Amino acid sequence: MLFRPTETLWRREHRAAGAGAGLVRCCHPRAAEKGAELGTAGAESLSVIALLAVLAWAVIRPRGWPEAVAAVPAAALVMATGAIPFHDAVAEARLLGPVIGFLAAVLVIAHLCDDEGLFRACGEWMATSSRGQPRRLLVQVFAVAAVTTAVLSLDATIVLLTPVVFVTAARLRIRSQPYMYACTHLANSASLLLPVSNLTNLLAFSASGLSFGRFAGLMALPWLAAIGVEYVVLSLYFRSDLSTGGQPAPEVSASRSARPCPRTEEGGSDEGADERRGRRQGSRAPGGERDSTVSRHSSGLP
Numbered sequence: 001m002l003f004r005p006t007e008t009l010w011r012r013e014h015r016a017a018g019a020g021a022g023l024v025r026c027c028h029p030r031a032a033e034k035g036a037e038l039g040t041a042g043a044e045s046l047s048v049i050a051l052l053a054v055l056a057w058a059v060i061r062p063r064g065w066p067e068a069v070a071a072v073p074a075a076a077l078v079m080a081t082g083a084i085p086f087h088d089a090v091a092e093a094r095l096l097g098p099v100i101g102f103l104a105a106v107l108v109i110a111h112l113c114d115d116e117g118l119f120r121a122c123g124e125w126m127a128t129s130s131r132g133q134p135r136r137l138l139v140q141v142f143a144v145a146a147v148t149t150a151v152l153s154l155d156a157t158i159v160l161l162t163p164v165v166f167v168t169a170a171r172l173r174i175r176s177q178p179y180m181y182a183c184t185h186l187a188n189s190a191s192l193l194l195p196v197s198n199l200t201n202l203l204a205f206s207a208s209g210l211s212f213g214r215f216a217g218l219m220a221l222p223w224l225a226a227i228g229v230e231y232v233v234l235s236l237y238f239r240s241d242l243s244t245g246g247q248p249a250p251e252v253s254a255s256r257s258a259r260p261c262p263r264t265e266e267g268g269s270d271e272g273a274d275e276r277r278g279r280r281q282g283s284r285a286p287g288g289e290r291d292s293t294v295s296r297h298s299s300g301l302p
Contacts, residue, residue: 043083050074099202103153106196110156123164132172134242138235141165141179142186146227149190154198157187178238185234189226192219
């Protein structure tokens with residue numbers, strides 16, 4: 001319940017103060033008076049409207065402004081009007097503070113992993129080891145997405161891994177739809193395993209009193225079952241797309257890719273220098289006629 005009849009609690013406290021059994025005040029007297037004037041229905045309505053406004057702002061993001069631009073004034077409004085007592089808001093913030101801080105630390109770790117090229121390396125591994133086979137790539141996407149979701153949270157799977165999977169499918173010339181569905185669904189179902197996998201797990205973990213290992217042990221079988229069901233369903237639904245083969249990814253040696261191509265005097269690379277020289281020599285052939293071999297090569301004729 002978003003609002004309590006604070007005026008009644010205030011009167012009970014003063015009535016029982018002489019007997020030494022007063023109730024603990026839930027908020028400041030001014031907030032209690034404002035809450036009593038606002039009423040329970042009005043307080044709940046104001047809280048719901050503020051919540052919907054913040055959610056709409058988070059979806060629309062006017063001018064790219066962050067969600068805090070709407071969330072902070074909305075929180076100040078419901079506390080200033082007494083819809084949510086300030087004392088209760090502070091108590092909830094103290095309770096959820098460590099959970100939110102831990103979730104933020106996990107997101108920072110995921111961002112650092114992306115900066116170090118972890119997800120790009122996963123894309124390279126999937127592209128080369130799948131050899132252009134759609135079903136093998138689907139198995140690899142399931143494995144990588146499930147581990148990423150469980151360890152680095154569902155946000156890392158959606159924001160950091162999904163674009164890499166899309167580029168990998170495009171590189172292999174395979175339809176990306178099965179793998180996009182796999183990432184988006186596994187970001188939800190594969191987040192059952194660990195408390196760090198999503199915010200709901202963190203809240204349940206803090207309220208259950210279980211240890212980290214005990215929580216993971218209880219959720220291991222549901223986690224595996226959810227992943228297995230997802231794989232069977234997506235394999236059947238996209239069986240036509242998975243039956244069409246793609247092209248194996250070209251293997252590029254690290255020494256060649258790390259070394260830049262030398263530039264020529266004309267500003268191009270050495271790979272096309274011979275062809276350009278051949279074209280110039282053909283155009284300067286004796287008698288003002290182009291060499292037929294060079295002409296056919298430059299025009300693409302056999």
